[in-house]
Each structure stands twice: as C-alpha cells, then as structure tokens.
Amino acid sequence: MSEQETGQGTVAQRLAGKRIAITGSTGFLGTALVERLIRSVPDCDLVLLVRPGKRSTPTERARREIFRNDAFGRHLENLGKEEFWASIERRVQVIAGDVGTDGLGLDEDGRAILASCDIVVHSAATVSFDAPIDGAVEVNLLGPTRIAETLQGLGVAPHLVAVSTCYVAGNRRGNAPEQLLTDSPFHIDVGWRDEVTAARRVRDDFDAESRTVHRLEEFRSRARHELGAAGTPLLAAKTEQIRHRWVSEQLVEAGRARAASLGWPDSYAYTKALGERALVESKGSIPVSIVRPSIIESAWAEPHPGWIKGFRMAEPIIISYARGLLKEFPGVPEGVVDVIPVDLVVAAIVKVAARGPLGDGTNTDITQVASGTRNPLHYRRLVELVSSWFAEHPLYDQKGQPIAVPEWSFPGRGAVERQLDRAQKNLALADRTLKLLPLRGKQAMINAGVEEKKELVERASGYVKIYGAYAECEALYGVACLLDLESEIQGDAADRFDCDPGVVDWDHYVQQIHLPTVVDHARVKTTGERSDPDARIRRLRSRVLAPERQLAAFDLENTIIASNVVFSYAWLASRNLNPRDRVRFTLKTLGEAPALLALDQRDRTDFLRHFYRRYEGASVEEMNRLGPELLADHILTKAFPAALRRVREHRRLGHRTVLITGALNIVVDPLGPLFDDVICAEMSVRDGRYTGELLAVPPTGEVRAQALRDYADAHGFDLAETVAYADSSSDLPLLEAAGFPVAINPETRLASIAIKRGWLIEYWSKAGGGTDKMLPLGALPSPRKSRK
Amino acid sequence: MSKKKRPNPRPGFILEVDRQTPPILFHHGEGFRMEKLPVGRSRVIYPSEPLRGMDDPDAAIRRALLEPINDDPLPSLLRPDMKLTIAFDDISLPLPPMARPDVRQRILETVLDMVAEAGVDDVHIIAALALHRRMTEPELRHAVGDRVYEAFAPHGMLYNHDAEDPEGMVILGKTRHDEDVQMSKRAAESDLVIYVNINLVSMDGGWKSTATGLAGYQGVRVHHNVKTMRNSTSFMDQEKSELHTANWRQGEVIKNHGPRIFQIETTVNTNVFGHEGPLSMLQKREWEWSVRDRAAFTAMNAGLGRMTGPQKRKIFHSWKAPYELTSVQAGEVEAVHEKTTEMVYKQHLVPVVGQTDIVTMGLPYLSPYNVNSIMNPILVTVQGLGYFFNLYRGKPVVREGGVCIMSHPTPWEFHPVHHPSYIDFFEQVLADTTDPIEIERKYEKQFAEDEWYRHLYRTSHAYHGVHPFYMWYWAAHAMQYLGQVIIVGGEPSAVRRLGFRPASTLQDALEMAEDTVGPRPTITHLHNPPILMADVS
Secondary structure, three states: OOOHHHHHOOOHHHHOOOOOEEEEEOOHHHHHHHHHHHHHHOOOOOEEEEEEOOOOOHHHHHHHHHOOOOOHHHHHHHOOOHHHHHHHHHHHHEEEHHHHHHHHOOHHHHHHHHOOOOOOEOOOOOOOOEEEEEHHHHHHHHHHHHHHHHHHHOOOOOOEEOOOOOHOOOOOEEEEEOOOHHHOOOOOOEEEEEEEEHHHHHHHHHHHHHOOHHHHHHHHHHHHHHHHHHHOHHHHHHHHHHHHHHHHHHHHHHHHHHHHHHOOOOOHHHHHHHHHHHHHHOOOOOEEEEEEEEEEOOOOOOOOOOOOOOOHHHHHHHHHOOOOOOOOOOOOOOOOOOOEEEHHHHHHHHHHHHOOOOOOOOEEEEEOOOOOOOOOOOOHHHHHHHHHHHHHOOEEEOOOOOOOOOOOOOHHHHHHHHHHHHHHHHHHHHHHHHHHOOOOOOHHHHHHHHHHHHHHHHHHHHHHHHHHHHHHHHEEEEEHHHHHHHHOOOOOOOOOOOOOOHHHHHHHHHHHHHHHHHHHHHHHOOOOOOOOOOOOHHHHHHHHHHOEEEEEEOOOOOOOOOOHHHHHHHHHHHHOOOHEEEHHHHHHHHHHHHHHHHHHHOHHHHHHHHHHHHHOOEEEEEHHHHHHHHHHHHHHHOOOOHHHHHHHHHOOOOEEEEEEEEEEHHHHHHHHHOOEEEEEOOOOEOOOOOEEEEEEOOOOOOHHHHHHHHHHHHHOOOHHHEEEEEEHHHHHHHHHHHEEEEEEEEEEEHHHHHHHHOOEEEOOOOOOOOOOOOOOOOOOOOOOHHHH | OOOOOOOOOOOOOOEEEOOOOOOOEEOOOOOOEEEEEOOOEEEEEEEOOOOOOOOOOHHHHHHHHHOOOOOOHHHHHHHOOOOEEEEEEEEEOOOOEEOOHHHHHHHHHHHHHHHHHHHOOOEEHHHHHHHHOOOHHHHHHHOOOOOHHHHHHHOOOOEEEEOOOOOOOOEEEEEEOOOOOEEEEHHHOOEEEEHHHHHHOOOOOOOOHHHHOOOOHHHOOOOHHHHHOOOOOOOOHHOHHHHHHHHHHHHHHHHHHEEEEEEEEEEOOEEEEEOOOHEEEEEEEHHHHOOHEEEEHHHHHHHHHHHHHHHHHHHOOOEEEOOEEEEEEOOOOOHHHHHHHHHHHHEEEEEEEEOOOEEEHHHOOOOOOOOOOOOOOHHHHHHHHHHHHHOOOOOOOOOEEEEEEEEEEOOOOOOOOOHHHHHHHHHHHHHHHHOOOHHHHHHHHHHHOOOOHHHHHHHOOOOOOOHHHHHHHHHHHHHHHOOEEEOOOOOHHHHOOOEEEEOOOOOHHHHHHHHHOOOOEEEEEEEOOOOOOEEEO
C-alpha cells in the first residue's frame, strides 16, 4: 500500500477499494467494527477469520453470531432483507482461522485470501479477566505475533492494526501516555518467551498435582458430598469434572499472581502487555498500529444508542448491586472510572486504518481510546447516577416488592473482601451441616436456598477480586494521538466517525442509555407484577404428562411409598409373632438400625444383599398368602396417593409405566397391577423356601439406569421421551438417563441438583389421618385370640 | 336397670328454645359441642326413646322362619341336593356395629341349624356388599360369629361378594324401563337365596337387599345417579323415592327370572349409647341429665381434649351399640318389607309442623362407610346432606333456599386402604368442579373402570372406584335444594374444597346464614343420633 492510494478525503473515500481482514469479529468490539464498515464504508471488502465452532462451520458461525445480531438491524432495514444478504455475500469472505495456533490454522485458500488483504485488524482476544493463564498467553500474548509471522511468511506487508488495552500500563497512578511499554520509565524487563514457556509448564505442573493421591481423594470426597451415594460411574464423572475445574482454578490463580507480581491488575492486562512487546519485536517489515481502548461499554450512538453484545464487565456488578446482593464495592470516590463507549473505539480503529501507519511504518504507533483525561467520569458520580436511577426504576423480588439499593461507603478493597469471606465461610458451614441432616421434601429446600445464597456471595466476591483493581486504578491515559486522529481524518455526513471522548454526556449515557440496556439484557424483574409461582410447576408438569412421552419409570421407596426394605421386612417378620416376641423383635431391629443405616449409605447393593439374608428359609407360599394383607396393612397406608394417581395418569395417556426398585419381589408383587412392568430384586427359591440369596445384582444406583436403558431398548422406547421419578441422589443415574427427570420429596442433595437443573419437583405426602409407628408390625395372628 | 323396670319409651319431642333451655348437645366428629340456640326462634327435634326389645330374640327368629309371611316355612324349602346361598348385610349396618351377638349371627345360626337338618351340603354365605369394601376377617367374625366363620370360611364357603369378578356376575334381564338387573352368579344360579337383613333406616331392605347388595356397577348405576337422587324426595320416604321405585322394578325381574328369594328382615331399636354406661347421657335430653351424667360428660370431654385424632378415633370405633331386636319377619320380600317399614317408622318418625329457615345438625364420628375407618370430608358431606337431610317424610325440615349448618371437624384426612378413590375424587375431581351433573358426566366412567381401583376393591379392602361419586350424588338433592351449606369447626381448606363455607363457631355460622335467609331466621336442630325421621307437615 502506498501513501498515494490511502490518499486524502473522508474515511469512506480513503478505505474505498480496500480489502480488510478482521480477527475476533464474533466478539463485542469485532461485531461492532464489521457492522460499521459494512454500513458506513460501502466500497470496502471484508475477510473474517473465524474459528470453527464445535458443531458449526465458520460461515455458519459468522451468519449466526455476527450478521444476525441486532447491530445490523438498522442496515437491514435500510437495504431490505434480500439486498442485505446479497451485499454480505458480495463483500464478506469468511475463512477458517484460529489465532491460538501457529500459522493461524489457515488452509491454502485461506492463506491466499489473507495475502490479498490491504489491512488486518486484530481484535481477537481472551477478554475474560480471570482466564487460565495458559489460554490467555496463547491468545493474547502470542496471537499478534502469530499474525505478523504468518504475513511475513506470505511475503506481504499490509497495515496491521492490533487492538490492545490501556491497562497494559499496569497498576499505577498518574499519567500514562501513548507510548510503547519499553519507552515507559516503569518498564520491567521480562522476557516474553520465558513467560510463554512458564505458562505452558504451569499447566503441566498443576495437572500433575491434581493426579496425586491426596488431591484425588479430596476430589472424590467433594463429589460424594455433592452427589451422595449416586453410584460409581456418576461419582467418577463428577470427580473428573472437579479435577478439571481445580486445575483451571489454579491456572487462573497463577495468572493473577504472576500479573500482580509484575504490577498488572490481572492476567488479561499482563498477557496483552507482553503481547504488544512480542509484536513489536517480531513485526519485521510489517507496519503496525496499536489501538488501546480502556473499559469498553455499550454504544453512545452507533449502530444505536445502548447497543451491547454479551454480558460484560460492569453489567454483572450493576445488576448485583440493583438486586441488593453487592452491599459494598471497593473504590476511590474521587478516582476515575475509565469507560469508553464501543462506537468510539470502533471509530478510532477505522480511522487508524484509514489513515495508515504513521511515518514510514517502521515505528509502531499507538492510539489510546480512553475518557479519563479528556472527559472524566468520577467513581462517586457513577455510583450516584446508578443509585438514583435504580431508586426510580427498582428491580423487584420474587414477592413483587421493589428492592432498595444499598448505599456504598467506598471502603477499601480489603474490608469488602473480608466481609464477603466471612459470609462465604458461614454459608459453607451451613451448607455442610444441612447436607448431613436427613432432610426431605420441603425442609430440604432450606438447604437449596442456602446453596443459592452461597453461590451469590461467591459471585459477588469474585467480582470484587477481579474488578476491584480497576475501580481503584488511578492511572490517567493520555489521548493526544486520538485527538489528532479526530481532527485529521474526517467522516462524512452519513457517519462522522466521532472518536473524541468529549462528545459523551456521562449523565445521559449512564441513565438514559447504559442502565436501561443493562437491565433489559439481564432479564430481571422490572415490574411489581407477581409472577404466578405455580405457573412454572404447571408448565413442567404438563410437559411430563404430554401425550407424546413414551415411558415413565418410578422408584419405589419414598417415591411411591414412605417405606423401606427394613419396614417391609419388619411387617412380614412380625406377622406371625406373639406379643412378647414382637417386643423383643422390635428392640432387636431398632438396635441394629444405626449399623444398617451406615451400611446403606456406603453401598446400597451390599446393604440389600446383607439385609435380604434375613428372608432365608421363609416359605414362598406363606409370603404369597401375606401379599394382599401386606398391600392393605402396610403398603397402602404408607403410599403417597398422588404417586398412585400419577402412575395411572401416565397409563391413561398411553405411556408405558415401569417400577424399578431394589426392593424384593415379595414386597413389590402386590403393587404389580399398578404398573405395566416391574423390575425388582428377586430371591432364589429352593424347596418352596427362599434362600436369602439374590438371583442378580439388585437394581440400585447405576444398575437401575442400565435397567431403564435396557428396558427402553427392548421395547423400542426413546429415553429422551422418558419420565423418571425418584427421591434421592443415589437415583441420579436413573434420573439423568431419562429426558424428563422428576424429583419427589427430594433429600437435600437431590433438591439442590434438581433446582439447579430446573427439574420438576413434586411434594407428595401420605393420606392424612394415619399413625406413624417406629416400626410397622403385622397384625396379630388370630383375631379371636387377640379379642380374648 | 333391667328393661322390665324401665318406664314406657316416650315418643319424639319438639322443644321450643326459651330462656330456660340449657346448651344443646351437638355431635362433632370424635367430640361434642354444647351450643346455645337463639331464644324464641329455635326448636330442637328429639328422637323417640328406644322401643322395647323382644324378650327372646332367638325364639322370635325361629318363629319367623317357621311361620313366614306369604311363603312356606323355611325347612320345607330345603332339600339335600339343592344349591343354597345365604347373603347378609355388610359392615355398613347397623351403625355403630352392635354388641355381640350380632343379629346376623343369631339368624345365621338358626338358619344353618335348619340347613344342616335338611342335609344341604352346597351352601355359600356371602357378605352382600355390592360396591362397598370387603370386610376383614375380624369384621366377618363379628357379624356371623366365630362358630359360623370357622365352619365355612376356611373352606371358601363364606366370603365377600366380588362385583368385579369377570366370571362371577350375570345379567338377569332388563326392567320395563330397559334397565339392567345384575346379580352374583352364585346367587343367581342357586335354588334358593336366603337374605339376612338389618333394617336400620327406611331406605334399607326389601328388593334393595338383593337388587343392589348382590349387584355390581352395571346394576347399581341404574339408580345410583344424580337424576334418581334428585327425584327422590326423600330417598328415606318409599312413597316418594325414585331410588326405591327403581329397586322395586329390578325386584320384578328377580322375581320373574332370578332365584327364589327368602327374605329375613329385622329391625332394632335406637338404643345406640345404652341406658346406662359411659355414653348413656348422649341419648337423654339435656335438661334431664343427672349430676352423674354431667360429671361423666365433662370428664369425657376433658379426656378427649388430651387425645390425638387417631387415639380418639380408636376409642369411638371400639364402641359397640347395645341394640335390641324389635322385630323379625321372614318370607316373601315385599310383604316382609311392609312390616319392617312399619316398625322402622314407629321407632323413627317424629311429627313436625312447618319448615324453618335454617337446619342445624351435629355430625357424629360415624357414617355407613367409615366403620373402623376415617370419616373423610366426602363422608361428612354424605352424612349431613345425604342421610341427615333426607331423614324426612313430606317435606324437608328446612325451607327451599334455606341454610344447612353442620358441625364436624372435617379434617383433610382419608383412610388410604378403604378410600383410595375418595382421595383422588377429593383432590382431582372436586378441585375441578362440585356440580354433581358435571362430575357424573366427566369423571364417573374413568373412576368406575380404573384397573387399580378394581384391583384394590377385589384384593384389598377398598371401596369401589365409583363409590365417592355415589356419595356426591346422595347429597345432590340437598345441594340443589339448599341456599347455602356451612360447616362449623371444619378445616377451612377441606370445607372450601367441598364447595361449602367454614365457620369457627355456631354464632358465626348463624350470622353468615343471614346473608342467605335474611335477619332473625328460624332454626331447627336435629338431635340425631339416635336416629330420628322428621314427619313434616
């Protein structure tokens, strides 16, 4: 490209006929940039480097994530649907590429297309402030260098505009002008190549540590705490998930620590800073301009006021504050919050591209896009604007009451963190304690509530950790180059490409533009209208009872009846005992209860095997004779009428119903007619007597899920159209196997899982008016004797 | 006091409430309330005192069998090679169950002596429970006596009727109104059916014994429906009961196409709580309570106050009434029943002049369908609006559009074994609508043909799936006739589900009633139990 070609005139004229490659176009800034160029620079072509998605091609991703975004609404309306898509087709080329891999992952066609570009705008980045260090290093640190090296490899030298961040200047007070980091007096000399090696090694280190015996044991016990006795496969999956999460958390922590040790607020700024240095070192003959925005927020005017994509940095904080969750946030009241609307950043990038590199292109030029020096927004003012706006437009709680926003006293970060830590610890203790109690049904919901609170506090605490540094940052970013750019390069009547932060009226921006957008995006309650609390349950219930469902699987104990194998055995065993022996039997069974319970919690299958030995020698004929009586005297009195009703509702709808339980056939048989099929534990018989040994592994835990799968396979049912009913986390495999899981009177762990996953929860109770005995005993053998 | 020394029983009595009237006893489930009724506009109807019982019931029974009405003596009907079926009324009669020996035991023992003498081997004894729950072993033993039970039950010759046995029921034919007549196959194919009845109220007995008692859903639904019940004013008055007429139409078919019926009917007096003993004050008039009665009542109330619901229920349900036999007659169904009805009226009828704006009733712990069980809200409804309301001849005690105030705790409680379909009826059907017509149209078939209810009816001790519907139909006439129904002391959520209004005190209820009937309404209290039937002119 030559000075001549770039020439004079407006932005649109300067960029006419240019082919511009863009990375990171699916991001917030990238999408805004693409939209602006498509709409306001009609004679340029675009090449978008898009990473293939898990299930979609780059072209599909671009269509879905970029062009269907509401940013294009204005342009679409101007052109009409047909012409809009035709122009996209004509002007935009999408190529598969990934700045996280060497050579950008381009194929030959991609390389040829990239080689034909006049300008490359690199805006791809891991913007998350708490990304694991190795990922951030690959994308943020190595990304720009990889682009420069690829271009050199292609033998071309287009103008490379790299987007960075003001915060590369690090945690400091005072002026931070538009200069290379190496030119800064506060520069610390660290080799970026060493940092890359170290970041890659640190993942291996933590991965190795996560596989040590004591770590693995810790993960297993955490999985068990969360899921209970859910069976080996589920616990194993959960343990592995916890391990991955742990490694990732360590990498985040490592990034934060490394960044802090070198004077950056987080790993984002740290990797971006080193990325700039690496780019300058490796750019060769390629002319490079760096654009450094501060905190990018919703649009001031283009494509429309308040336009935003995704839930960004300030939004969760604002919403947490409005919901009364964030009672304090650290910050210096007279400090400056350096926020910049996205359209100003886009305008700056486009103007830098239109202008071309400064000088002969051997030196890297830098443009900072920040508001702090030119048009500062003070932290106290921001808080005032936010709190007065929410006082007028409050959010509402579940009961339909407006939420009063807390007043911030601008404490130091330490005080806030300590307060949140304390709350976190208390809630964790409450959570642990509650999980140890044998709660069920509505009581178990208390725990779910605690868990939800715990998560909210954890999130608030996370915000303070991550963003607190920004609110306290007192650096002032110089914008001399930006202002030069504003005066040198002109837009036209259609689009002035304003990039002067002075245009922003903060009061208007915060209250009329940004907050309404944030509240709208957050999908929070903004009216006092009471939502029908049962509407959700009714909706879920109607899905469960939709005619197109095919199969309904039921657990027995605490799902259909409030009983267990011990109770059923007690009833059967005591049926033929005289009063004195009954007392002895009751005492003995109750005495054994703690040991039995402990065994049951460890391994359900072992417990059942052990317990069913007691039936050894029982006469089959006698048990069959007692069946109907067991049903009347024991099972029905303990049954949940709503459960019996639900089974039959499924049958009426033409669904197949199956009972899957670890209970013995002796006990289950009387309930048989309720279901189409019964899968239960069966005991072998010798000479008309039960042997006390099971014919097969009883259907509990994962065996039960397998039984359901086998059953569905055998009868040609779709598991996605299957409903499963169960009560405890040990039934999790069964519930997860079905497309429509329903938790019945869930115990604490299942209650929290069910709430998190949005499952239908039903509370079923026994018919009122019955008596609760410690141990249910059968009727006395002869009514005549008992009468006398 | 032996019955020799007792003065002649006094007839029923109407008390006009004045300043001297003491608080009046209201039964209130497993408890009682003493209520002051408004002076000058209230009256209380007291039942007749229990008629004298027969001196030698066994001799009377024997005489009835040997000298039947319009029929040959029983021994002459018996042959050694015959197929004989004896059916008897189930647990719903009498209320409460009577102290041993039960009338049915006395009759069965006498009948079976004759049967043995005649050398009849093929004898089946069936509890004619229609769509009621199967009786348990102790209940059967109580009704028929241990001797009969042990001689027949172990051989499968004494059992509960099973109206859902696909092999066990037959259609005898159709009535002149094209209605099905259904009967147990065993009974239908017998050479002789001997029916042993206890006639507690005037709707019992006659052709209803066999046409309903030994039938199934197909036969019973002919008259157990909203239309029949609304056309029975009341179903206790045979002259004006469509229920009665329909049963008699079915009786014609049995007479012409069914087995020969030898009907044995009995009546008992109203000696429910005993002339002496812990509950005797309950069948006395309040101003005649002795010091001892007052003390016993106060002590009982204090004791009940300390007990849980199930404990109180257990105590009340263990009460066996010392009923005495007042008549026994055997032979041809209609002739026998005429005599029976005469005796029932003699005990129950109390002449009453004019209607009032409000009727009040204290509902006891028991209805025909919760012996040894729980009186659930639907049974509360049927006890008040079905039975008590319909215990009238001529016209109801309360005027049309008037208010019925019942007193009962009405807990949201159900017996899961006896009343499974009631639970679903209450929680599903009544949550949708309380209109009997709508309920009949929309839900009856589904419940009646539900396989699970069928299973529980046949193998466990559950009322048939359709039974709660019949309870609701039983109350249909009252619901249509009344302007408002209020339950005093009832659990509000349960009362509202029934479509009625809850009130915490009788005073509140009376004030609420004024919205419907206007200020200063007239009030009639039915002092029932013991049973009374108002003969309103």
